[in-house]
Amino acid sequence: xxxxxxxxxxxxxxxxxxxxxxxxxxxxxxxxxxxYRQIHxxxxxxxxxxxxxxxTNEMASLIITEDRKSSTLILPHATLRDTxxxxxxxxxxxxxxxxxxxxxxxxxx
Amino acid sequence: xxxxxxxxxxxxxxxxxxVTLRCKPISGHxxxxxxxxxxxxxxxxxxxxxxxxxxxxxxxPEDRFSAKMPNASFSTLKIQPSEPRDSAVYFCASSPRxxxxxxxxxxxxxxxx
Numbered sequence: 001x002x003x004x005x006x007x008x009x010x011x012x013x014x015x016x017x018x019x020x021x022x023x024x025x026x027x028x029x030x031x032x033x034x035x036y037r038q039i040h041x042x043x044x045x046x047x048x049x050x051x052x053x054x055x056t057n058e059m060a061s062l063i064i065t066e067d068r069k070s071s072t073l074i075l076p077h078a079t080l081r082d083t084x085x086x087x088x089x090x091x092x093x094x095x096x097x098x099x100x101x102x103x104x105x106x107x108x109x
Numbered sequence: 110x111x112x113x114x115x116x117x118x119x120x121x122x123x124x125x126x127x128v129t130l131r132c133k134p135i136s137g138h139x140x141x142x143x144x145x146x147x148x149x150x151x152x153x154x155x156x157x158x159x160x161x162x163x164x165x166x167x168x169x170p171e172d173r174f175s176a177k178m179p180n181a182s183f184s185t186l187k188i189q190p191s192e193p194r195d196s197a198v199y200f201c202a203s204s205p206r207x208x209x210x211x212x213x214x215x216x217x218x219x220x221x222x
Contacts, residue, residue, distance in 0.1 A: 032208065043113075043200050043213030044152070087152075095140060095207050096165065099152035 004088045004100055011106040018075040020103055022088030025069040031092045033064060035073045037084040038102070044087065047073065078107045113214035115201050121220045127189040130217045133182055134203030142202040142211060143176055143186050152200070158184065159207075191221045 005023040012018040024033065034049040048055055048062045050071075055062045061074040075082055087102040114133040122128055134141045142157040156166040161178045169176070173192070178184040188195055198218050202211040 034210075038152075043202070043216050044211075045213070046210035049210065091208070094165075095157065095204065095209075096154055097142075097211065098154070101151060 004090055006086075006088055006100065006103040008101065009104040009106070011108055012078050014080060014107055014109050015077055018078040018082065018105055018107070020073040020075075020086050020088075020105065021070065022073070023070045024088070024090045027068050027090050028092070031090050033062065033068075033071050034089040034091060034097065035060070035062065036087045036089065036097075036099075037082075038087070039081075039084040044099075047086075075105075078105075080107050080109065083107045113201055113203055113212055115199075115214040115217050117217060118215065119218045119220075121222065122191055123222055124192055125190045126221075127187065128191045128195075128219060128221075130186040130199050130201075130219070132184045132186070132201030132214060134184070134201070135205075135212055136182065138203035138205045138212070139181075140204040140207070140209075140211075141178060141184050142204070143184070144200040144202065144213075145197045146200065146216075147197045155186070188219075191219075193221045195219060196221050 032049050032051050035047040036044040038044045048060050050062045050064055064071045083106055085102040085104050087099050089097050116131045139160050143155040146152045155168045156176045158178045176186045198216045200213050200216045202213040204211045
């Protein structure tokens with residue numbers, strides 16, 4: 001599976017959009033981009049995934065560049081409860097998730 | 110649905126003892142995963158099952174670790190004998206089909222003294 005690169009941390013103000021970047025320059029054509037998050041002391045939680053089209057659900061939007069080498073997870077109106085570690089994962093058809101260090105998002109009041 | 114259920118939530122044991130962690134996946138999910146999380150190594154996949162059959166156990170650290178899935182609603186991860194370096198949070202996750210979102214349980218925090 002392709003490797004991903006995320007900055008170690010970022011913060012944003014409550015109520016503002018949080019844009020979390022991820023680089024996956026070695027992604028291959030059949031690999032999906034998944035985002036999970038882990039709130040302190042809880043199990044990881046699925047957020048969204050996509051192949052090449054942008055995706056949106058009730059939690060977030062996923063924007064994938066045309067060359068698929070990077071993506072951005074957008075939380076449109078961040079709340080304090082969105083403070084967590086966010087993992088960007090690229091995986092193929094084998095269902096295996098390889099978690100990296102993720103990006104720690106801190107939402108400030 | 111109650112989600113993925115893990116027991117116990119906390120386990121403290123002495124080095125050399127056998128430890129058994131339990132997981133009940135979400136009903137109807139064909140895939141079950143065991144992960145381990147430590148500060149040093151992050152979140153690692155240990156083993157996963159499809160329809161009760163182990164598919165990939167390449168993440169199992171050594172022969173002291175074993176996992177079974179006797180039926181679609183129950184899985185165990187056993188460590189025998191346990192060592193202090195096994196101290197970690199162990200997560201179980203399930204998924205309804207291949208390459209789909211995984212639903213994680215609350216984890217079991219294991220401390221080996």
